Amino acid sequence: MAETHPAAVESLLAKITTREARVGIIGMGYVGLPLALTFIEKGFRVLGFDVDPEKVTALGAGQSYIKHLDPARVAAAAKTGRFEATADFSRLDEPDAILICVPTPLTAQREPDMSYVIGSSHKIKDRLRKGQLVVLESTTYPGTTDELVKGILEQSGLRMGEDFYLAFSPEREDPGNRDHSTATIPKVVGGVDRGSLALAQALYSQAIARTVAVSSARAAEAAKLTENIFRAVNIALVNELKVVYDTMGIDIWEVLDAAATKPFGFMRFDPGPGWGGHCIPLDPFYLAWKAREFGRSTKFIEIAGEVNVEMPHYVVNKLQLALNERGKALKGTKVLLLGVAYKKDIDDPRESPAFEIIELLRRLGAVLSYHDPHVPKLPRMRSWPHLPELASLPLNEDTLKSHDAVLIVTNHSAVDYDAVLNHAAFIVDTRGVYRSAHPKVIKA
Numbered sequence: 001m002a003e004t005h006p007a008a009v010e011s012l013l014a015k016i017t018t019r020e021a022r023v024g025i026i027g028m029g030y031v032g033l034p035l036a037l038t039f040i041e042k043g044f045r046v047l048g049f050d051v052d053p054e055k056v057t058a059l060g061a062g063q064s065y066i067k068h069l070d071p072a073r074v075a076a077a078a079k080t081g082r083f084e085a086t087a088d089f090s091r092l093d094e095p096d097a098i099l100i101c102v103p104t105p106l107t108a109q110r111e112p113d114m115s116y117v118i119g120s121s122h123k124i125k126d127r128l129r130k131g132q133l134v135v136l137e138s139t140t141y142p143g144t145t146d147e148l149v150k151g152i153l154e155q156s157g158l159r160m161g162e163d164f165y166l167a168f169s170p171e172r173e174d175p176g177n178r179d180h181s182t183a184t185i186p187k188v189v190g191g192v193d194r195g196s197l198a199l200a201q202a203l204y205s206q207a208i209a210r211t212v213a214v215s216s217a218r219a220a221e222a223a224k225l226t227e228n229i230f231r232a233v234n235i236a237l238v239n240e241l242k243v244v245y246d247t248m249g250i251d252i253w254e255v256l257d258a259a260a261t262k263p264f265g266f267m268r269f270d271p272g273p274g275w276g277g278h279c280i281p282l283d284p285f286y287l288a289w290k291a292r293e294f295g296r297s298t299k300f301i302e303i304a305g306e307v308n309v310e311m312p313h314y315v316v317n318k319l320q321l322a323l324n325e326r327g328k329a330l331k332g333t334k335v336l337l338l339g340v341a342y343k344k345d346i347d348d349p350r351e352s353p354a355f356e357i358i359e360l361l362r363r364l365g366a367v368l369s370y371h372d373p374h375v376p377k378l379p380r381m382r383s384w385p386h387l388p389e390l391a392s393l394p395l396n397e398d399t400l401k402s403h404d405a406v407l408i409v410t411n412h413s414a415v416d417y418d419a420v421l422n423h424a425a426f427i428v429d430t431r432g433v434y435r436s437a438h439p440k441v442i443k444a
């Protein structure tokens with residue numbers, strides 16, 4: 001028998017199931033924009049909010065600013081007449097459901113920076129009206145939704161569960177992944193109360209293939225952190241094994257290719273020059289921070305951090321040793337980095353280990369250039385104030401021959417690695433691009 005709810009919940013449920021409900025999304029970034037398109041493509045009207053006027057203007061003109069997102073989808077969404085973007089947050093009373101997709105970075109002290117979530121919650125509170133559903137999607141520590149966000153929203157005088165509804169549903173967007181998209185990735189949903197869960201689940205079920213209900217917003221928050229901690233720890237594990245095996249003269253890539261043939265009980269993770277992106281190096285520390293409040297330590301998270309943060313140093317050391325073998329010092333040596341995005345085939349350089357590698361090489365006096373088919377200019381980064389101003393060089397014989405060494409940081413598919421092997425003096429390969437042994441290739 002279908003669950004019954006108070007009249008106000010039933011009324012919003014009806015609006016959702018008939019797709020008359022208007023969806024508001026705060027934060028039109030890597031997460032918010034694909035989510036907006038997904039709802040529009042299912043027939044909803046979407047109002048996108050962003051503080052960045054350039055994004056608002058681009059969306060108004062039907063233009064995408066995210067490279068891996070098909071521009072035709074944004075153009076088509078604009079043509080439906082059901083998509084509008086705005087920087088006017090006084091319009092937050094217009095949508096029936098508001099989804100928060102703002103950044104959740106770390107502070108300089110590596111603690112959760114909740115300023116974006118807090119700021120958005122206040123803006124919602126200022127315009128909150130009866131019957132609205134609010135869902136937080138930003139990755140965060142357990143308790144954010146039912147303590148922090150609820151507390152701010154209730155300053156409006158309205159009551160959660162009676163006047164408005166509140167849930168958490170983590171985003172699992174994987175930029176550049178061709179096999180999975182927002183609409184096909186199952187969506188975990190946790191409500192602060194039963195009515196909120198029913199509403200959030202109903203909303204996502206309209207646009208996303210499968211929703212997975214959990215008993216609370218906290219469980220949903222913890223599920224997201226668990227997924228990313230699992231990745232962070234396993235990346236650290238293979239990175240540590242890489243170093244150990246290398247010392248023993250064993251190739252980690254050969255080992256992984258063999259281990260991965262086990263049809264059960266093994267999940268492959270690949271080593272690399274560190275960890276990167278907006279999620280894996282940051283999210284685990286949201287739990288570490290919250291755990292301290294409960295007198296608990298998170299040893300795996302700390303160790304994963306130590307191992308992964310050490311990797312750029314390991315890579316630079318490998319390059320130094322290789323130069324040493326050739327009677328050269330790093331100082332004055334021309335190094336070409338291949339790939340600066342944090343992972344293959346995307347244009348996002350956030351938290352990329354490339355920055356730490358560039359900084360280490362710069363301090364040691366190397367002369368740096370890079371090629372990345374997806375990152376034409378090295379962006380300014382708050383944490384890396386001394387980075388040289390660099391633009392991607394064309395990758396050709398001249399470029400390769402005019403450098404003393406090539407360092408593969410990111411293994412983009414668009415690069416011709418045979419040509420790199422032909423023309424480079426030698427290559428430090430952190431991604432296992434070259435599987436067989438070659439005198440020019442140093443695996444790192």
Ligand SMILES: NC(=O)c1ccc[n+]([C@@H]2O[C@H](COP(=O)([O-])OP(=O)(O)OC[C@H]3O[C@@H](n4cnc5c(N)ncnc54)[C@H](O)[C@@H]3O)[C@@H](O)[C@H]2O)c1
Nearest residue numbers: 027028029030031050051052101102103104138139171173
């Ligand atoms: N990028 C991913 O692959 C990914 C995957 C899963 C989860 N997440 C999580 O999703 C959340 C958003 O990440 P993202 O990658 O989309 O970030 P992003 O930086 O790409 O997008 C955030 C957007 O919010 C806007 N913004 C900032 N402050 C704002 C404010 N006060 N009001 C309105 N808009 C504001 C920014 O201009 C930007 O357009 C984070 O919590 C992140 O951890 C990201």
